[in-house]
Each structure stands twice: as structure tokens, then as C-alpha cells.
Amino acid sequence: MGDLASLTPLAIAVLALLVERRMHAYEMYQLLLHRRNDRLIKVKPGSLYHTVERLTGQELVRATGTERAGNRPERTTYEITAAGREALEERVRTGIETYEYEYPLFPVVLSEAHNLEVKDAAERFRRRLCEIEEQLAEVESAIADVTERQVPEPFWLAAGYNRAVLAAERDWLTTLLQRIESKDLSWQHRKNK
Helix, strand or coil, X not given: CCCHHHCCHHHHHHHHHHHHCCEEHHHHHHHXXXXXXXXXXXXXXXXXXXXXXXXXXXCCEEEEEEECCCCCCCEEEEEECHHHHHHHHHHHHXXXXXXXXXXXXXXXXXXXXXXXXXXXXXXXXXXHHHHHHHHHHHHHHHHHHHHHCCCCHHHHHHHHHHHHHHHHHHHHHHHHHHHHHCCCCCCCCCCCC
8 A cells, every 4th residue: 555645635536436436537636627626726737647557556456447439538447456445545534634734835935924014015915805705605615505505515525625724815905905904914124235
């Protein structure tokens, strides 16, 4: 069995799809996009194919056959192995219970925002706030859709989490902008000497 740490978010998604049923890599890619999982993980065809190959080498998935439909290239169908199911379950367990800092870009650029003029920074915060509002509306729409289709909530917990994170960032940015505009936040721009 492969090292659990090597189960990237994309590898977890691939294993989870194969728990549902056997499928080929292109079908996995299409399903991840259809389910909007590209909002959770970086999904690119090349990296997905590489992930499937790596999981096959780790004996967490295995090829079950190839098929060709019309002019399309041959497609190999995969299934999860018992070791793959065990690795998936253990990685989900450890991922839930253990906080792992993921080094996002936004806190880094926030720590350097003082390098911008206050008007420039405020305008960029406003743009980000607009983008957050759009993303929040998309998540709300997706949640309304799965709720209407009566998809059980355990299947879309990540959407609720994303909604909460986006709402928290929206609220924080709104307060930050209010503090900048009211001059409650003293902005000390570093100028080049």
C-alpha cells in the first residue's frame, strides 16, 4: 500500500470516484468537473492521468480492461483495490482529525499589502470582495440545487464548508474596507528610498 502522505487531494478524489464504480480516467475528469470538484482540487487531465498511473503503481487501483468507442482513443477502465479502499478511508480519517496548514497565497500577500498605496490596496480588496460575492452566490446556487434534488448532505459537506469560509472572508474584507475608509486602520505605506 502507498504512503498515505502521497495521497494528494486529486488521488483522494480518484479513489473516491472508483468507490462509486469502475471508470476510465476521462470519465473521472468529466465527473469531477460536473460535480464542481475543480473548486476543491486542481483538476487537469494530465495530472489526473498521472495520478491514476501512480495509484496503479501503488496497487491502490487496477486496470480492468480497455474499450474503444467510435473514433475515440482506447480507454482503460480502472477499479479500486481493497488496499486502495483502506488507504482512502485512512487518509479521510487523518485528514479530518489533523489540522494541516496549506500555505495559501492570500495571507502572504496580506502581510505585504502595506507595500501598496492605501487607495490601490483598498481598490484591490474591493475587487476581491466582489469576486468572493460571486463565488458565494455560485456555492449558494449549487447548495440549492443539491438540496432540491434531495442529495444527502454528507455528499456535499464540502460545499457547506466552502460557503462558511467564503462568508467569513467576505465579512472580514467588508470590515477591513470599513476600517480603511474610516481611517480607523492607520495605513503606513513603505515607499522606495
